[in-house]
Amino acid sequence: VNPATFWMVRVQPLHPLIAASVGLFLALAAGLINHLRPHPMVRQATTWMVGLYAFQIAVGALNIWFKAPIPMQMFHLVMADVNFISVIAVGVFAFAEGIEKVESRPAPFSEEPVRRATWKDYVALTKPRVISLLLFTTLTAMIAAQGTWPGAIVFFSVALGGYMSAGAANAINMVIDRDIDLTMKRTATRPTVTQSIPSRDALAFAGSLALGSFAILWAAANMLTAVLAFTGLVFYVVVYTLMLKRRTWQNIVIGGAAGAFPPLVGWAAVTNSLPPLALYLFAIVFVWTPVHFWALALLLKDEYAAAGVPMLPVAKGDKATVDQILMYTIVTVLVTFAPFILPGVGWTYLVAAGLLNALLVMKCLKLRKVVDRPRASGLFHYSMIYLAILFLVFAIDRVLVVG
Missing domain, CATH: 1.10.287 (Helix Hairpins)
Known part of the structure; x- marks a missing residue:
């Protein structure tokens, strides 16, 4: 123009x-x-x-x-x-x-006075441990899309903007789930529950993060990248947290799409487009999510039951959960092999995907044979390693083939 x-x-x-x-x-x-x-x-x-x-x-x-x-x-x-x-x-x-x-409801009664919030409390609002894996899929997708190093400015800007967007979604989630977080031991001390950070301040913080994320991603990359990150935020808050989480055991299946947006953000940041290969990355995270979160849900089913959250182990029991995990594992295996049929994907990725999938299936079958905490924990922790290595090898493969 x-x-x-x-x-x-x-x-x-x-x-x-x-x-x-x-x-x-x-x-x-x-x-x-x-x-x-x-x-x-x-x-x-x-x-x-x-x-x-x-x-x-x-x-x-x-x-x-x-x-x-x-x-x-x-x-x-x-x-x-x-x-x-x-x-x-x-x-x-x-x-x-x-x-x-x-948001102005008082904090639950406690013998200890509400302490003043520190910067660590605000960092806790963003759930950095949860974000780390999602951000890794964003950054590896950038390298895969470019076929080489995309440049320091765009790389670190997208890392910052992506973290801010996901952090905003998590902060809003804590405000919405304040009532059920109170009933769960692992979440009862969150700053939104104790009101060391009042809900109104948490929402203002989340809004600032979301606005800053949109501006950074638009300025450093393009508007498509900013819109995709914001779409993931809205999907997580509105579709998963508000519409599905407390209503159906399918919450993580549909709502899990929010966690599949980061690879799209990374790919769009360097190409300003979403070709089929980028959509395959979205699909991989989407079908992997139930395997990952239902393994975690097996570990936390008593807490979810006390909070009234109908996660699959609470709603259908352990056996039905493991059967669903196995089904989605099979789907994950098939979807992870699909990118190989497209040009620009080589044997390095195919071999790595085969090895990673073999171990994933093995852990699922062991859990199906005996459903216990050690095996559920093993599958949960391996699923994170699985996704990280899969995306890392995919990026390396693209550098070897395209770069």
Whole structure:
């Protein structure tokens, strides 16, 4: 585009991504507001807000289909004003008098006084141990996409932006799950439970991380990368945490897609595209997730049961869980071999995938034979090593083949 062109024309190619970003933000806002302001009037307002924006997206699509006649363009602009009014209305209802502010509920009684938060508490909000493996898939996907070192600036910027986005999702998750975290021993001392970090401050921190992540990823890479990272955040908070986690044992199957976005973020950061090979990486993490988390759920089933979270071992029992783990292990094996059929993937990856899969199947079969904590723990910890080595070897293979 000619730099002398009017700025609105220059940003026109980004319009679909901008529209997607706004839609994701409204979905996130609607989910959080409905949780934090549990009132029928608020729920009705957020439903109208999301519904009107969905209608606006449809109007935009029709504009493209009919090559944007002037009357439809004008209607599209009017609908933008209506959407803005709906957002204002949600804010008015959410902060109206007499509506409970869930985030202001006091901390549970404790003999120890609430201590002042430190920087370590804010780091804990982001769940760095959980993020590390996801971030590793992002960075190795960058190298795999480029076929060589992508450059220090983009590499470390995506590492920072990816961490901030995942950290924001985890911080919001802690605010939402504060009530059930209180009932579980391993989560009862989280800063959102003890209120050493008040829920309102945790949400402000998460919002700052999300906004900073979007800006960094857009500036250092491209807007597609920023939107993909934000999509993963919204999917984790809205689809997994708010919609599925407390309702169905399939929560981790569908909601686990949130953890499969990091490879897409890494690939898009250096190519500004999502070819089939990038989608295969998404699929690998997606089908691996149930194996990993259900092994963990076997270890924590008593805590999940006490909290009322219907994880598979709680809802269906150990045998059904192990059967599902074995089924998803078989699917994982098949999906990890699939990239080899595409050009640009060599024998190094195929051999490594074969060895890693053989050990994964072996550990699953041992667990199926005798379901106990040591074998469930062994599968859980190996599954993390499995994914890390698989992505590392994939990146090395791509450097050897493409670089």
